[in-house]
Structure formats: structure tokens, C-alpha cells
Amino acid sequence: MTEEPTAAPTRRRGAALEQAILRAAVDELLESGYSGLNMDKVASRAGTNKNAIYRRWPNRAALSIAAYRQLSAASAPLPDTGELRGDVLELLRGANRHWSSPTGDILRSLLSGVADDPELLAQLHEQSGDAGSGMWLTILGRAVARGEAPPEVLHPRVATVAVVLLRNEFVTRGVPTVPDNVLVEIVDEVYLPLIRGHRRTPD
Amino acid sequence: MTEEPTAAPTRRRGAALEQAILRAAVDELLESGYSGLNMDKVASRAGTNKNAIYRRWPNRAALSIAAYRQLSAASAPLPDTGELRGDVLELLRGANRHWSSPTGDILRSLLSGVADDPELLAQLHEQSGDAGSGMWLTILGRAVARGEAPPEVLHPRVATVAVVLLRNEFVTRGVPTVPDNVLVEIVDEVYLPLIRGHRRTPD
DNA sequence: CATTTACGGTACTCATCGTACCTTAATCGG
DNA sequence: CCGATTAAGGTACGATGAGTACCGTAAATG
Secondary structure, three states, rough: OOOOOOOOOOOOOOHHHHHHHHHHHHHHHHHHOOOOOHHHHHHOOOOOOOHHHHHOOOHHHHHHHHHHHHHHHOOOOOOOOOOHHHHHHHHHHHHHHHOOOHHHHHHHHHHHHHHOOOOHHHHHHOOOOOOOOHHHHHHHHHHHHOOOHHHHHHHHHHHHHHHHHHHHHHHHHHOOOOOOOHHHHHHHHHHHHHHOOOOOOOO | OOOOOOOOOOOOHHHHHHHHHHHHHHHHHHHHHOOOOOOHHHHHHOOOOOHHHHOOOOOOOHHHHHHHHOOOOOOOOOOOOOOOOHHHHHHHHHHHHHHHHHHHHHHHHHHHHHOOHHHHHHHHHHHOOOOHHHHHHHHHHHHHHOOOOHHHHHHHHHOOOHHHEEEHHHHHOOOOOOOHHHHHHHHHHHHHHHHHEEEOOOO
């Protein structure tokens, strides 16, 4: 016999094939964004054909979101500088780096590409850490414990103001990266004054 | 002669035809949004064919933006309730109504549809009155004049915080309309405290 | 070793953008 | 008033890309 058993299977299946497809899709996203992601190209890049893709995902958008999910798995640890201003700035810088990276580009092209499908849109927003008022409440909680801020600020809408403003910069300008001085401005002109404003005004 | 001169021209030209096309495009946008706007349908709805369209606009996106421009010509007058809180709330409610209207739907579908074309994107953002920090500075200026707010708040990034948060609601949730209590929350939990926080803290 | 599963190859339908070409009506200059 | 020019209408077509259908065959399963 010229062939080893269980050696060099020329035809992949299951998880192996699925990973190959996802990696191909990720590469396509990085190269061309969502609008340029082509099912035939993904298939041939993965060394397979569209059947294998459509057996796993119902359409282009679903595949792309799955690929993006794989791409953006990592999450940075929470900063803890011992001071609210430092923590906020660190968190903002992290978000800025994230949205400025190729990953961020893809996120944006995906967000606009699936805008007409509320289901997928919700999936993306959750996954993109936007809903993450959690981290903001955590660092604010520490500030409250230190006496740097009053407990009234422990409110999702208040806590996330800074990152919402940052996202707004990305959305309205078409810029690839928000300059650091804008982050500082957001912190010093908006976020910290907002926290201060929540102290009881002396009657 | 059985035919009057200059009577009942069966074939429109120039401006008349252009208007007919734009009205048809507006109707299509209202019915199906940007992603559903089909050049053949626009043409047949206008009683003409694609040639007449492509002679005037280079592609689908340009036609859609022209149609949107026509749709969103009006602009509301500035509120002046004599009190900052009332003015802010009125402005927010106006923006909420605008973005909740069919016009707002179209704007959103257009924004996501042309996201890969920075040129058109910029056109839309300008035109949609987003850049309008002007109105916010105006009502804040009145508040400063009344002594309701310190002059430090006359800063575009501070002034527009409320409307940026409102837009964020539209973007992240897929909701058709933001409930009024959210607007109130934005004003009372964020905007007014932010203004207060800009008073000199007593040292 | 027989059977079932699922991959690979290929070809197809369908929708839709944008273009080409030709005929004919409206307008304009002489 | 009439011929020339311009722009509309009709229709057909090329190109692209999503999603589907079939069929033969390799890999897993027992």
C-alpha cells in the first residue's frame, strides 16, 4: 500500500474546514472590508467552494460577523492608575487604538453593511464592547470609593459619556484616528466637569 | 392643423424631467430606503428610463443624495423658552422627531449605504445639520447671558454633548424613536450637571 | 466492508448596476 | 417655416456577485 492510514487527508472536514473558511474571510475583510468581501473569493482562498460556506452560514453578512468575532476576541485589562482621570484616559486611548486598527475599520464597514438587519446589528454592537458600560462603572466605582466622585455618577448613561463622544468623532469625521488631544479634551472639558457637576450644589 | 403649437408636449425635457426623476427617487427612498432604491424602478416610476437618469447623475448614490437633499430642505426655528433646560429639551425633541421621521430613516440608510465613499459621506453629514454646533452655542450663549451658565461652556464639544448622546441612542439601539424620558434623562443626568460642573469649584 | 455524511467541482438562476445604440420628439437658428 | 441639433424613449446587453442545485467522491462511522 502506498498510502498511510490517517495521514495527509487531502480533504478537510468539520472544524478544520470551518477554521480555514473563517481565516480566509478574516483575510478578505482585512484586505477589502465588508463591501469587498466576495463569497467566491473567500471560498477559493480557503481552498474550497461556496457550498461549504453556505452549509455553515446563511449569507454573506453572517459569515462576515462570524469572522469578525474571531478577529476581535482579545480584550484589554482594566486600567487602575489610582486616579479617575488616568483611568478614563487609558480606557479612551484603548478604545481609540481599537477603532483605529484594521479591526476597527472592519467593524465600521460591517456596521454600515448590516444596518438594515436589526438582528445582526444588535449582535455586532454587543460584541464590539459598546454595551460595555460595565468597565466604566467599575473604574467609576473605584473613584467613588476613593471619594473622588459622588455615588450619583454610577449610572450607565453618565458613565459612558466619554466613550460615546469618542465614537461620535469616528462616525462624523471620517478620520482613521482621533488625535490624543481630543481625548484629553473630552476628559477635561466634559467628563471630569460632568462628574464634578454631580456633587450636591451647596444650598 | 389639428395640433396646437406649444400645447401638451408628450415628452418632457430638462428641468421638468429632472424634477420628475427626483420625485420618483424620493418616493422610492420613502418606500424602500436606500438599499431598496432600484434605478429601473425609479426610471419607470418617473415615466422614463435609466438613460435620462445617468445623463444627470453618475450613479445610484449620487441620485439618492440629490433626492434626499430635496426632501430635507426645511429647518426648524430655534427654541427660546427663557430657560436653558427648556431650550435644550426642545432642541433634543426636534432632533428626535427629525431622526424618527421617514426622512430620518432615509438619512440613516443613506449614511450606511455610502459609508465607503468619504466624499458623499461628508456631503451628507454637512447637510444633515450634524455640524450644527451653531444652534447649541446660541442657546448656551443666551443661558450665559442670563447667568445660568458660566462662559467656559461655550465650547463646541461641550455644547453638543446632548445631541451626540441622542444620536448615539439611534445608532446603537436600532430603535425607530427614542422615548422622551431618555431625552429628559440626558438633560437632567448629563447635560445640566455638565454645565454645573463648569463653575469654578471653591478652593 | 457497506453506509452515511459532507466536501469539491461546476454550472446555473436571478437581480441589478451601468453602458451602448438607435429611433424619434422637441427646440432652435436661419 | 424648415432643416439641424439636442435630448428623450426603447431596448438590449455586459458585468458582477449572491445564493442554489446536482453529482461524483473522499472521509468518517460502525
